[in-house]
Amino acid sequence: MDTIETILSHxxxxxxxxxxxxxxxxxxxxxAGFRTSTTGNMQVYSIIVTKEKEIKNKLWESHFKQxxxxxxxxxxxxxxxxxxxxxxxxxxxxxPGYDNFLSFMTAAIDALIVSQTVAVAAESFGLGICYLGxxxxxxxxxxxxxxxxKGVIPITTLVIGYPDENPELVDRxxxxxxxxxxxYHDYSPEAINKIYSEKEALPLTAELLKENNVDxxxxxxxxxxxxxxxxxxxxxxxxxxLESQGFMNNA
Amino acid sequence: MDTIETILSHxxxxxxxxxxxxxxxxxxxxxAGFRTSTTGNMQVYSIIVTKEKEIKNKLWESHFKQxxxxxxxxxxxxxxxxxxxxxxxxxxxxxPGYDNFLSFMTAAIDALIVSQTVAVAAESFGLGICYLGxxxxxxxxxxxxxxxxKGVIPITTLVIGYPDENPELVDRxxxxxxxxxxxYHDYSPEAINKIYSEKEALPLTAELLKENNVDxxxxxxxxxxxxxxxxxxxxxxxxxxLESQGFMNNA
Numbered sequence: 295m296d297t298i299e300t301i302l303s304h305x306x307x308x309x310x311x312x313x314x315x316x317x318x319x320x321x322x323x324x325x326a327g328f329r330t331s332t333t334g335n336m337q338v339y340s341i342i343v344t345k346e347k348e349i350k351n352k353l354w355e356s357h358f359k360q361x362x363x364x365x366x367x368x369x370x371x372x373x374x375x376x377x378x379x380x381x382x383x384x385x386x387x388x389x390p391g392y393d394n395f396l397s398f399m400t401a402a403i404d405a406l407i408v409s410q411t412v413a414v415a416a417e418s419f420g421l422g423i424c425y426l427g428x429x430x431x432x433x434x435x436x437x438x439x440x441x442x443x444k445g446v447i448p449i450t451t452l453v454i455g456y457p458d459e460n461p462e463l464v465d466r467x468x469x470x471x472x473x474x475x476x477x478y479h480d481y482s483p484e485a486i487n488k489i490y491s492e493k494e495a496l497p498l499t500a501e502l503l504k505e506n507n508v509d510x511x512x513x514x515x516x517x518x519x520x521x522x523x524x525x526x527x528x529x530x531x532x533x534x535x536l537e538s539q540g541f542m543n544n545a
Numbered sequence: 546m547d548t549i550e551t552i553l554s555h556x557x558x559x560x561x562x563x564x565x566x567x568x569x570x571x572x573x574x575x576x577a578g579f580r581t582s583t584t585g586n587m588q589v590y591s592i593i594v595t596k597e598k599e600i601k602n603k604l605w606e607s608h609f610k611q612x613x614x615x616x617x618x619x620x621x622x623x624x625x626x627x628x629x630x631x632x633x634x635x636x637x638x639x640x641p642g643y644d645n646f647l648s649f650m651t652a653a654i655d656a657l658i659v660s661q662t663v664a665v666a667a668e669s670f671g672l673g674i675c676y677l678g679x680x681x682x683x684x685x686x687x688x689x690x691x692x693x694x695k696g697v698i699p700i701t702t703l704v705i706g707y708p709d710e711n712p713e714l715v716d717r718x719x720x721x722x723x724x725x726x727x728x729y730h731d732y733s734p735e736a737i738n739k740i741y742s743e744k745e746a747l748p749l750t751a752e753l754l755k756e757n758n759v760d761x762x763x764x765x766x767x768x769x770x771x772x773x774x775x776x777x778x779x780x781x782x783x784x785x786x787l788e789s790q791g792f793m794n795n796a
Contacts, residue, residue, distance in 0.1 A: 297669035300548045301577045301662055324724055326552045328717045330661065333678040334770055337718050342725045349727055373729070378722070379766075382737050388763035391773020395780040399681050403701060406654055407676075410581065410661035411552055418548035425658075427584040430650050441728045450654060466579045467588050471629070473575055474593045476600055477692045478624070486632050512637035515630075519585055522642020529646040529795040544780040 295418045304413075305463060307422025310366040310455035314345075319419055320368065326415035332404040338392075339405035340375040341412075342440050342448075343368060352439045356432040357451065362424060366455035371429070371436065372409040374401030376541075377445030398447065398541035405449045413452055422457035425450060431528045433535045444540045465493055546669045555664075556714060558673025561617040561706035565596075570670055571619065577666035583655040589643075590656035591626040592663075593691050593699075594619060603690045607683040608702065613675060617706035622680070622687065623660040625652030627792075628696030649698065649792035656700045664703060673708035676701060682779045684786045695791045716744055 324341060332338065344350055345368055353371075354363040363369060376392045383390040391397075413423045429436060429451045436448045471489035481489070490511075493499065499511050506514050516522070536542050575592060583589065595601055596619055604622075605614040614620060627643045634641040642648075664674045680687060680702045687699045722740035732740070741762075744750065750762050757765050767773070787793050 295548050297546050297548045297551045298573070298577055298666060301580055301666055304580045304582070306582055321720070322549070325720065326549055328720075328723060329552055329555045331555070331557055331664070331674075331676045333676075334766065335715060335717075336766070336771075337723065339723070340725055340729065341723055342727070342729055344727055346727050378732055378737070378740070381732055381734075382741050383763045383767055385734055385737055386761045386763035388761065388767040389773070390767055391776050392771070394776050395784055396681060396776045397771075397780075399783065400678065402653075403657055403678075403681070406657040407661040407664075407701075410658040411665065413582070413658075414662065414665055415549060415552055423582075425582045425584075427651065427654075430647060430654070439728070441731075443729065443731050446729060450658075464586060466586075469572070469576065469579075472579060472588065472590070472592055474591055476593070476595055476597050477690070478591065478593055478694065478697060480692075480694050481629055481632055483632075483636055486629070486636055489629070490633050510637045510639065512634045512639035515585065515587070516634055516639040516641055520587075520643070520648075522640070525642050525645050525647045526795055529648075532650065533646055533795065544777055544784065 300414055300418045304417060305461045306424050307457045307459060308362050308424055309457070309459040310362055310422065310453070311458045312367070313456045314367045315421065315455065323412055323415045323419065327408045327412035330408045330411045332408070333400045336379055337404065338374065338376050338379050338401040339408055340373045340378070340446065342371040342373065344371065349439065353436065356435040356439065357426050357428040360426070362453050366453045368454045370412065370452040370454060371440060371448050372405040372450050372452070373442060374398060374405050374447045374449050375445065376401050377443050380445055393540045393543040395536070395541060395544055398536055402449045409450050409452060416454050420456070421454055424453040426453065430532055433532055437535065437539070447535060447539050447541070465496060468492065551665060551669045555668060556712045557675050558708040558710060559613050559675055560708070560710040561613055561673065561704070562709045563618070564707045565618045566672065566706065574663055574666045574670065578659045578663040581659045581662045583659070584651045587630055588655065589625065589627050589630050589652040590659055591624045591629070591697065593622040593624065595622065600690065604687065607686040607690065608677050608679040611677070613704050617704045619705045621663065621703040621705060622691060622699050623656040623701050623703070624693060625649060625656050625698045625700050626696065627652050628694050631696055644791045644794040646787070646792060646795055649787055653698070653700045660701050660703060667705050671707070672705055675704040677704065681783055684783055688786065688790070698786060698790050698792070716747060719743065
């Protein structure tokens with residue numbers, strides 16, 4: 295399938311057929327991911343491929359019980375991983391200095407851009423995908439379920455399988471809302487109103503306002519979907535995971 | 546161009562022709578990026594497109610004076626951006642709670658997976674790309690050069706333009722080195738030796754050992770390329786940027 299066509303037809307899929315993914319196709323998709331650039335070609339990431347019902351069920355609980363986690367044939371957990379690299383260094387009598395926040399970011403960046411290559415590759419085979427943002431909320435539980443040692447932190451998850459729905463393309467902000475010319479140009483209130491006007495006028499937005507009994511879409515986000523208290527709670531947990539997985543030796 | 550073919554033929558390009566990128570093509574590439582999944586479709590990222598010689602020259606200094614930054618026609622800086630979303634919330638009398646570490650990670654994830662879609666889209670047009678890892682080292686300077694307000698943090702940078710070199714495919718670790726079956730399987734010393742054996746046997750590795758006067762490749766990384774002291778220094782700086790850009794209100 296043509297690259298731009300693959301990218302432009304992306305939809306998040308939340309309903310999957312039971313059809314398994316052929317091993318050869320899954321391997322090809324993952325190996326496509328390997329070609330992605332990584333810092334210094336260190337490849338400080340790992341991909342955990344989970345298919346077993348029992349383990350998927352534990353992941354389902356961690357990912358806020360979203361049914362697709364049990365339904366889809368394959369769950370891919372992308373981890374920032376300095377464990378492998380550190381072990382290699384130590385075996386070669388080279389002293390690794392990767393137990394700090396910068397190294398965590400380096401490894402997280404590797405894992406994330408690889409995950410998107412894998413997503414695009416999967417979609418080019420007619421597979422559907424869904425990213426699970428819950429990975430950074432429930433990191434400690436996922437670490438336990440997937441037996442991640444020190445130096446390894448799950449960063450994102452892809453649910454992957456053959457789609458059992460065919461949703462429409464979802465709205466996006468206009469070009470002027472996202473792209474800045476030469477340097478960052480901060481937004482005036484008029485610009486903000488314009489950028490969000492199309493989204494605010496969608497029938498989906500009207501439904502959400504009714505459902506949540508609020509008078510605008512921003513409040514759906516701040517009062518229901520991504521709340522300050524939850525964000526602060528998960529922030530503390532994630533920072534504590536960085537500490538316990540060995541990435542906060544900064545001073 | 547076929548998607549898998551595009552992905553499998555990725556090479557990092559470090560030499561660029563002066564040929565500018567046609568506006569229509571650049572726009573198509575960026576709009577392809579917009580289709581990428583983001584958390585809750587919030588799209589909490591921005592892309593800064595820099596072409597002006599003077600600003601590129603300042604970026605070149607920040608990115609460790611890598612010549613391609615001046616040479617390539619376009620520099621794309623991908624930023625984690627809650628500024629736009631926060632402004633929208635405040636205009637709608639919704640109280641944003643996105644000044645914490647989790648929200649930073651959410652926005653960074655958005656920016657990063659979008660950057661990889663843009664990279665793949667660019668390559669499908671015959672353009673070359675190079676990621677600049679220096680973005681997370683020199684974040685504060687880049688923030689100043691690109692006038693990023695509070696809530697905005699540059700996370701990665703793509704150099705982009707028509708290639709003036711045709712490098713060979715670079716080595717990658719074997720499948721067994723990266724992929725874990727069901728859960729994470731920690732590496733034995735024998736496994737580590739096997740995973741790194743091909744890389745260690747490359748002619749490029751022999752060259753690097755001679756150049757750096759060390760007896761193995763791991764030491765090239767720990768003693769020259771990614772040193773503990775540098776990593777700790779940049780960790781402190783990056784954490785201080787998170788604080789000053791308004792993402793560390795966690796308690």
